[in-house]
Amino acid sequence: MDYKKLAGLLFPDAKDISYYLEKYPKREKKDGEEILRFAPSPTGFIHMGSLFAAFVPEIFSHQSNGKFILRIEDTDQKREIDNGIENIIRDLKNYKFIIDESPMNEGKYGPYIQTKRREIYLSFAKYLVSIGKAYPCFCSEESIQKMRETQQEKKDRIGYYGKYAKCRNLTYEEIEAKIKNGDKFVIRLKSEGDFNKKFIFNDLIKGKMEFPENDIDHVLLKSDGLPPYAFAHVVDDYLMDITTITRADEYVSSIPYHLQIWEAFGFPAPQYAHIAPLTKREGTTIRKLSKRKDPEAAVSYYSEMGIPVDAVRLYLATLLNSDFEMWYMQNPEKTISDFTFKFNKMSVGGSLFDLDKLINISKIYFSKKSSNDIYEETLEYSKDYDRDFYNILLNNKEKVIAFLNIERNIPRPRKDISCYSDVKKETSYIFDELFNEYETPKKEFYDSEILKEYFVNYYNKEDDKDTWFKKIKDLCPKFGFASETKEYKQNPEKYKGSVADVCEIIRVAITGRTMTPDLYEILKLFTKEQINERIKLFDEYLQK
């Protein structure tokens, strides 16, 4: 058969691929420079799993001084949702992704949205027809469905291959007649693979794998003229000069087919890195983190909670290469971009998404921050998520920063803040408008007399810490408390409690809690009037 003539019949208007090959020349890459891409479908919000899938190519491209590209795979128009593309770009930007080329800032290799690349795919499909490696198929979806059923009954392998590939042997005249008749068709690959032969494939993450060759004549172009994923990714990744294809590992099993498409064109295939999904434990089973089933996986969930973007990125980095964590502990002043990540250090199975770990990383992040930065970032967060607290912050900058400074600029800072919303929880008692009740259960030794005595005759805001504490010790014996904790531990029956308990009374009376940063520093944040007011409230609380 004259394949060129057939290609002309099928695609009278499509350009020759040489046009595109010239239009999109290979990039001039310096040594080791890698071009990677994130290619999502605009089908919903970004969740942790997709964020991770985007993080991988971003890291590997930028650590090689290469480019990170965002391409939108929207060839399945049934699944598309409104604002899908905008949401993806917004979320990636929020998480500090540096996108070198995208639908919003096109490079030389655009368009970056697949539905706008329709003519390109047509042209490339035409080329494969013209060299006899693809052919039109007029089988209806119903007849394919029937074929599948009979294959199932006969326990035969499912698919359009071998004797089942009816349209493979159509003559030019038959095809011409169907076209003239206006029959719909798809373009299929004319597979030359042999299912009984095996070949070795080397994945950057998973290593060596053995596959049978593909012998199924998969669809290259749907009847709407748009390509399914497999064909589109080959054409796009070739034209955009992608050096390494990163994608979810659900694609692994179609590797035999994908490699075949590269081969049919005579293009060298780039390297593939198949990323295992983030998983979640549900009862006893472990499954992939899901957009639909796991709303807590949405990145918006973490933004609302106030987990800092950088903490999330740090967590993603530890998921990427687990040795990053130790390196970062040893090099606390460095950042993610200083670490050299490796594909072969990535998890082959899926990693469990671990919120506890994320929170821990976030705590460390906060412990390293200056109080001023925390203030500013919390202000920014509250602006969107907590207007009331935003106003309080705005009017009390000095006080909040003074609070955050307690036990901060020391070798081992506190770690009690894990997200921006914690700032409110941690500071609430220093504001009269947020302090409304005593959260702790009453204890035997709670006593307002000792309190009054302390604040009238002992407490002086000007005292240094040693004097301050000595005065509390001096007060203890008057009310039957031991001045030394050790003394109390040795003879607990002789005392009502120890100096620690006296401190607790003061702490609870003023803050409502048993757990706060350094009491000496905390007291300094209060005026005399406020202290008197709190003592009054404490009295009422003890009466109840």
Place this chain on the structure above:
RNA sequence: GGCCUGUUGGUGAAAUGGUUAACACAUCGCCCUCUCAAGGCGACAUUCACGGGUUCAAAUCCCGUACAGGUCACCA
């Protein structure tokens, strides 16, 4: 069902044939400490899903079994 891939403690994991199976999170105990947090110290896998084999030597290599995940579309 076919094909592919996994399986190391409560969790994430390291180790790529060679001493007592790193490290981190969580948990528990002790110390320090005004309390809390942090920190220090210690406990937590006599063992790497199970069964065989190769080897002087196996979590690591091979075979089988079980379990788990992925995939088998004109979805990506």
